[in-house]
Amino acid sequence: MVHEWALADALARYIVYRISGEGKKNVKRVIIRLGVLQSIDKEILGFALKEILESMGYQVKQIDFEDEEPVLKCRKCGYEWKPNMNVFGETIREAIHFVPETIFSYYKCPHCGSRDFDIVKGRGIDVTLIEVE
Amino acid sequence: MIRLDPRLLAARERLSHIKLVVPVMSSKGGVGKTVIAGTLALLLTKNNVETGLLDLDFTNPGLHILLGADIRSWPEEEKGVVPPKIYGVRFMTAAYYSGDEPLPLRGRYVDEVFKEILCITRWPGVEVLVIDTPPGIRDEALNILTYIPSPKPLIVGTSCPLAVHSVEKLIKVLRESNHEIIGLVENMADQPGPLRRLSEKYGIDYLGNIPYIKDLDTAIGSPDKLVELLSPYLARVIEKIRTIIS
Numbered sequence: 001m002v003h004e005w006a007l008a009d010a011l012a013r014y015i016v017y018r019i020s021g022e023g024k025k026n027v028k029r030v031i032i033r034l035g036v037l038q039s040i041d042k043e044i045l046g047f048a049l050k051e052i053l054e055s056m057g058y059q060v061k062q063i064d065f066e067d068e069e070p071v072l073k074c075r076k077c078g079y080e081w082k083p084n085m086n087v088f089g090e091t092i093r094e095a096i097h098f099v100p101e102t103i104f105s106y107y108k109c110p111h112c113g114s115r116d117f118d119i120v121k122g123r124g125i126d127v128t129l130i131e132v133e
Numbered sequence: 134m135i136r137l138d139p140r141l142l143a144a145r146e147r148l149s150h151i152k153l154v155v156p157v158m159s160s161k162g163g164v165g166k167t168v169i170a171g172t173l174a175l176l177l178t179k180n181n182v183e184t185g186l187l188d189l190d191f192t193n194p195g196l197h198i199l200l201g202a203d204i205r206s207w208p209e210e211e212k213g214v215v216p217p218k219i220y221g222v223r224f225m226t227a228a229y230y231s232g233d234e235p236l237p238l239r240g241r242y243v244d245e246v247f248k249e250i251l252c253i254t255r256w257p258g259v260e261v262l263v264i265d266t267p268p269g270i271r272d273e274a275l276n277i278l279t280y281i282p283s284p285k286p287l288i289v290g291t292s293c294p295l296a297v298h299s300v301e302k303l304i305k306v307l308r309e310s311n312h313e314i315i316g317l318v319e320n321m322a323d324q325p326g327p328l329r330r331l332s333e334k335y336g337i338d339y340l341g342n343i344p345y346i347k348d349l350d351t352a353i354g355s356p357d358k359l360v361e362l363l364s365p366y367l368a369r370v371i372e373k374i375r376t377i378i379s
Binding site: 002003005006007009010011013014017095096098099100101102104105106115116118119123124125126127 | 137139140142143144146191210212213214227230231232234235236237238239242245246249250252253255
């Protein structure tokens with residue numbers, strides 16, 4: 001059982017937290033923004049989210065995912081780039097999957113070699129829309 | 134509508150069955166927090182208390198070295214991650230994922246790692262969670278006080294005036310935010326010193342002094358030896374924790 005379940009659990013609790021005041025149990029549509037940096041398995045995440053919401057007494061009809069490609073920007077030289085995650089081996093991709101900030105352990109600015117860069121976007125998971133009926 | 138990070142909702146759930154969370158804190162570095170946190174977890178386990186241990190010093194993790202833990206063996210995945218048991222202690226660290234590489238983090242990324250790890254980590258059966266913290270009153274310390282329900286810190290310091298002044302500031306922060314302090318331990322002190330006076334001033338339990346132990350470095354990586362060297366000095370801390378959870 002992969003750790004997408006833990007993230008789905010967090011999303012389910014958040015969705016319930018957001019709509020519990022409305023007294024409605026049917027969720028028509030949810031949009032989830034997924035930072036690609038973390039390489040989340042959408043199929044497992046969507047399945048787990050539905051299962052967990054059902055166990056909490058809520059039904060969800062449609063889950064849509066919006067990918068957000070990662071962009072990094074070096075604080076030292078200002079270079080901005082889109083990282084190619086395929087340059088890493090499976091172990092490092094897995095590490096970033098669990099804790100995305102471990103990218104600072106394995107990645108440097110391709111222009112100046114600094115580890116002091118920002119993750120401008122493409123990290124994490126967020127619920128951007130909840131429609132209830 | 135108040136906007137919350139979804140991970141925090143899950144994190145609270147993961148910690149909800151734990152009877153007591155004990156962050157080992159000091160705003161001064163080099164006072165022995167890691168050694169005391171790790172050994173405390175080992176001793177609690179030896180006293181039949183199911184114990185978890187979390188290394189929150191993400192940029193400079195040391196607990197795995199202290200315990201001689203093999204960080205190449207990652208936590209098991211089971212609807213999140215379940216930390217492995219090291220000498221009976223469920224042990225979690227970001228070092229499983231950063232390996233032996235440096236992990237330089239600015240403040241906002243410390244915050245992200247904190248939320249991510251607390252969201253994904255499950256602590257089955259754990260009664261007491263001991264947390265090793267980095268020095269300072271910054272992201273890690275503030276996150277513990279803000280996001281973890283009812284933590285009861287154990288404060289560690291030395292008799293050095295720099296440490297005493299620093300510890301007093303931490304006590305003020307904890308008091309202002311109404312956090313119950315389990316007690317204060319004076320490390321590397323042959324006898325009770327200024328930290329006992331500080332504990333009397335603030336009405337905090339003084340849980341003992343630990344003398345400077347010359348051979349301590351030889352115990353790094355050897356949990357049995359750590360327990361042997363430090364158990365006499367942490368007996369009052371163990372007793373107090375057992376009283377709280379009973």
